[in-house]
Amino acid sequence: xxxxxxxxxxxxxxxxxxxxxxxxxxxxxxxxxxxxxxxxxxxxxxxxxxxxxxxxxxxxxxxxxxxxxxxxxxxxxxxxxxxxxxxxxxxxxxxxxxxxxxxxxxxxxxxxxxxxxxxxxxxxxxxxxxxxxxxxxxxxxxxxxxxxxxxxxxxxxxxxxxxxxxxxxxxxxxxxxxxxxxxxxxxxxxxxxxxxxxxxxxxxxxxxxxxxxxxxxxxxxxxxxxxxxxxxxxxxxxxxxxxxxxxxxxxxxxxxxxxxxxxxxxxxxxxxxxxxxxxxxxxxxxxxxxxxxxxxxxxxxxxxxxxxxxxxxxxxxxxxxxxxxxxxxxxxxxxxxxxxxxxxxxxxxxxxxxxxxxxxxxxxxxxxxxxxxxxxxxxxxxxxxxxxxxxxxxxxxxxxxxxxxxxxxxxxxxxxxxxxxxxxxxxxxxxxxxxxxxxxxxxxxxx
Amino acid sequence: xxxxxxxxxxxxxxxxxxxxxxxxxxxxxxxxxxxxxxxxxxxxxxxxxxxxxxxxxxxxxxxxxxxxxxxxxxxxxxxxxxxxxxxxxxxxxxxxxxxxxxxxxxxxxxxxxxxxxxxxxxxxxxxxxxxxxxxxxxxxxxxxxxxxxxxxxxxxxxxxxxxxxxxxxxxxxxxxxxxxxxxxxxxxxxxxxxxxxxxxxxxxxxxxxxx
Numbered sequence: 001x002x003x004x005x006x007x008x009x010x011x012x013x014x015x016x017x018x019x020x021x022x023x024x025x026x027x028x029x030x031x032x033x034x035x036x037x038x039x040x041x042x043x044x045x046x047x048x049x050x051x052x053x054x055x056x057x058x059x060x061x062x063x064x065x066x067x068x069x070x071x072x073x074x075x076x077x078x079x080x081x082x083x084x085x086x087x088x089x090x091x092x093x094x095x096x097x098x099x100x101x102x103x104x105x106x107x108x109x110x111x112x113x114x115x116x117x118x119x120x121x122x123x124x125x126x127x128x129x130x131x132x133x134x135x136x137x138x139x140x141x142x143x144x145x146x147x148x149x150x151x152x153x154x155x156x157x158x159x160x161x162x163x164x165x166x167x168x169x170x171x172x173x174x175x176x177x178x179x180x181x182x183x184x185x186x187x188x189x190x191x192x193x194x195x196x197x198x199x200x201x202x203x204x205x206x207x208x209x210x211x212x213x214x215x216x217x218x219x220x221x222x223x224x225x226x227x228x229x230x231x232x233x234x235x236x237x238x239x240x241x242x243x244x245x246x247x248x249x250x251x252x253x254x255x256x257x258x259x260x261x262x263x264x265x266x267x268x269x270x271x272x273x274x275x276x277x278x279x280x281x282x283x284x285x286x287x288x289x290x291x292x293x294x295x296x297x298x299x300x301x302x303x304x305x306x307x308x309x310x311x312x313x314x315x316x317x318x319x320x321x322x323x324x325x326x327x328x329x330x331x332x333x334x335x336x337x338x339x340x341x342x343x344x345x346x347x348x349x350x351x352x353x354x355x356x357x358x359x360x361x362x363x364x365x366x367x368x369x370x371x372x373x374x375x376x377x378x379x380x381x382x383x384x385x386x387x388x389x390x391x392x393x394x395x396x397x398x399x400x401x402x403x404x405x406x407x408x409x410x411x412x413x414x415x416x417x418x419x420x421x422x423x424x425x426x427x428x429x430x431x432x433x434x435x436x437x438x439x440x441x442x443x444x445x446x447x
Numbered sequence: 448x449x450x451x452x453x454x455x456x457x458x459x460x461x462x463x464x465x466x467x468x469x470x471x472x473x474x475x476x477x478x479x480x481x482x483x484x485x486x487x488x489x490x491x492x493x494x495x496x497x498x499x500x501x502x503x504x505x506x507x508x509x510x511x512x513x514x515x516x517x518x519x520x521x522x523x524x525x526x527x528x529x530x531x532x533x534x535x536x537x538x539x540x541x542x543x544x545x546x547x548x549x550x551x552x553x554x555x556x557x558x559x560x561x562x563x564x565x566x567x568x569x570x571x572x573x574x575x576x577x578x579x580x581x582x583x584x585x586x587x588x589x590x591x592x593x594x595x596x597x598x599x600x601x602x603x604x605x606x607x608x609x610x611x612x613x614x615x616x617x618x619x620x621x622x623x624x625x626x627x628x629x630x631x632x633x634x635x636x637x638x639x640x641x642x643x644x645x646x647x648x649x650x651x652x653x654x655x656x657x658x
Contacts, residue, residue: 131571135597139547266461308502387630392596392599393634
């Protein structure tokens with residue numbers, strides 16, 4: 001791409017413009033017609049304007065479709081874990097049946113059943129693999145996988161820790177890795193020496209036996225996503241999930257709710273040291289010089305900073321300073337942090353105002369949107385939160401009315417995206433259509 | 448010593464609390480008194496949680512302190528230690544297909560410190576297990592927890608199974624957690640929705656006639 005200025009000399013806004021241009025003119029997408037290309041650009045422009053706190057032609061919508069197409073198409077999460085092609089067909093049919101949407105994504109979050117079966121995980125349960133076959137989504141099992149006295153070990157060599165400590169604890173196939181020598185010693189044919197251990201060898205044999213399956217799954221997922229984009233529907237999944245909130249990194253995955261609560265009282269200094277370390281590691285190894293991806297959006301689910309998990313004081317001490325600096329590093333690279341604040345963030349609103357205007361997009365679940373607009377208006381684009389229960393169980397009229405109220409409260413002046421609180425799996429497709437209708441009927445900005 | 452003990456525990460001062468516990472035991476104090484102080488301290492923790500002063504980390508840590516004190520006291524307890532009188536029985540559990548327990552544990556804690564005899568059935572509880580527990584405990588109050596949207600149907604199925612077993616008319620059912628709200632309450636035909644653990648206590652108090 002022709003650039004007049006060198007990347008490192010650009011302001012964050014200029015870098016972001018370059019990334020927006022790439023999102024708007026994706027070099028890897030072959031649109032099926034001029035019309036789909038036009039629609040794609042219209043849709044992306046809608047989002048770019050909302051992110052920049054400007055008024056687009058109308059309020060953009062992200063439908064909380066999640067795995068909804070699977071059940072709408074008479075299939076299930078479990079079936080699609082094994083039949084990737086079928087997922088393909090159903091998602092295409094849904095896309096055609098639904099028509100106009102501002103964003104649409106393939107069933108990328110349904111993992112491969114054969115791989116999940118061959119490499120069971122203690123962290124994630126799936127339909128038929130730890131959950132009833134009829135379960136409609138995956139669930140995570142929290143636990144104290146890293147012990148209270150292992151922070152230093154983890155920070156000294158995270159790769160070694162992940163391979164020889166974490167993996168054996170979370171994934172039974174890798175248990176023999178416990179017996180391996182430290183990874184920094186694994187030079188040259190040392191690998192062969194360790195593979196003379198039949199159980200270690202079994203790990204590599206299992207991995208090799210699954211690579212074709214992995215290729216099939218990845219290819220199917222890429223195919224459907226290219227198909228969707230070629231038909232004019234942009235994807236939000238550009239930056240991917242590149243880093244977690246430093247507090248959540250330790251609280252969700254490593255220490256668990258119980259463990260992190262102990263650390264906050266027994267070894268707060270160590271926890272701070274570890275979060276500082278993780279923040280710098282993420283910035284230096286992932287965020288800096290992040291490649292040009294299909295969109296600059298960096299989706300990031302947030303968990304343990306919500307109103308019920310901690311006090312304002314704890315949020316100000318343990319959560320926000322690190323998350324804020326992570327956001328600033330992303331913004332500086334021209335990326336768009338897109339935190340999904342699960343639960344309620346009412347108390348937090350006043351604490352998250354110190355980021356550059358238009359830098360962050362806040363996706364709220366059950367937060368009071370009128371308050372969010374009042375406090376974050378002019379600072380961050382906000383999105384949310386048609387109640388999930390209403391989208392699943394309510395009538396189309398109720399859904400449309402809830403959207404109308406949200407638009408009335410949040411849309412004036414721009415900087416608002418209409419969406420659900422959380423994704424849905426089942427329910428009436430008319431309720432999703434009611435969301436689109438509401439945006440078109442009530443969300444048009446007058447020129 | 449007793450007053451200090453209650454404050455140390457309620458203020459979450461681990462080292463001092465454990466030192467004082469040992470001192471009281473060495474002084475041959477009746478261990479039952481320490482248990483009574485535990486109850487008093489936990490009631491303060493519960494109040495601070497309800498008042499927005501304490502949050503989940505404090506709740507979890509107070510539970511850990513209680514566990515440690517109990518480990519010291521238990522060897523000194525006589526078998527016949529009198530049990531504190533409870534207001535009534537409440538059964539709680541996370542519905543089938545959902546394995547989330549953080550909210551469930553907070554509700555258990557808050558009901559317990561507010562004087563209820565709580566039976567927690569844990570997570571991913573099959574419908575039949577709820578029915579059996581309501582028969583066994585004869586509890587008049589049931590709390591259903593759920594985090595995810597599939598819990599909407601699991602809650603409805605649980606309520607229907609209780610109807611079928613002829614138990615529904617004698618039971619008050621409250622729901623709460625994650626994506627639950629009054630819309631789901633109507634759908635599942637439960638009696639009440641509570642937005643947090645304090646609501647669970649107020650609902651139980653209302654149903655048990657506690658003022």
